[in-house]
Amino acid sequence: MNYRKDHIPRTTAFNRRPGNAMNATTITIHNTANEKSTAANERSWLTNPSNNVQASYHIVVDEREAIECIPLNENAWHAGDGSGASSGNRTSIGVEICESGNYAKTLDNAVTLVAQMLKERGWGVDRLRRHxxxxxxxxxxxxxxxxxxxxWYAFKAAVLGRLNAMNEEGSEMANDKANIKVNGKDVKDGMIIGGSVYVPLRGVGEALGAAITWDNAKKLATITTKEEK
Known part of the structure; x- marks a missing residue:
């Protein structure tokens, strides 16, 4: 899915981009309520001269792309609860999900988009809101x-699943390789995980000239050195 920024001007009619600074604490999910409109159409609607309403939103997503219409550190008028300091309009990122085309694909794109947003912020699905x-x-x-x-609950569960997968993938990618030598012999596949060095037992044992056996029933690894034989 392509993600692009096409911010509406600050001069857009009806104060749709007021420019108020926002430190978002939640993400609010919407449907566009238009069965024929794409993400590009929804972005164009925000600056269409025939549009006479104040409503606006940060991101709109369809089966092909996601478009950021207002910077995520500014507020938009999408929650319908006024302009108070703790209102959704002033504290939440509004994501519009299109209803046109392949809605299943659009929904999957929305799951990926929202999961990525949560991951970037270190948030969980408890930060998700409905309009x-x-x-x-x-x-x-x-x-x-x-x-x-x-x-809605199925959507949150899907986002959670995607977020967990992203976190697991990121954790694996974050693990650094460790160079290991035993009695001058290189041992492959050493890893640094959480500040600790992990090495394959068989590799270390063989470098020491020891025999390694594994009892699957007992989940027991045994190292026998030459002196013990």
């Missing part, structure tokens, strides 16, 4: 399910 949580508007409407919000 509903701020002003009781039925939004994201495709996750409402007659009031059960089952699709």
């Amino acid at each position: 509903w949580d701020w002003s009781r508007k039925v939004c994201p409407r495709l996750m409402y399910d007659g009031g059960t919000w089952s699709a």
Whole structure:
């Protein structure tokens, strides 16, 4: 999925980009409520002269791309709860999910996008909000399910799964290799994990001239040196 920035001007009508500084604490999820509109269409709508409403949002995502319309350190008018210091409008990043085209693909893109945003900030899915949580508007409407919000909980679970996978991948990538020598012999596959050096037991044993056996039933590794034989 392509992510691009196409910020609306500060001079956009109806104060849609007020420029108020924001240190976001949550991410709020919306549906666009337009079955034919793409992310590019939604970005264009923000600066369309025929648009006479104040509403705006930070990011819009569809089956092909995500577009950042307002910088994430500025507020947007997406939560419907006024301009108070603790309002969603002043504390939350608004993400609009398009309803057009391949919605399953769009939803998967949204899961990836939101998981990445959480990972970058060191947040968990407890930081996710619905538009509903701020002003009781039925939004994201495709996750409402007659009031059960089952699709919302499924979305959060999918984001959690994607976030966990990203964190595991990042943890593996962060592990540095360690160079190990035993009696002058190189031992391969040494790793530094969490500040500790880990080496393969068989590699160390063989470098010492020892025999290594493994009892799978007992989960027991045995090292026998020449002196012990």
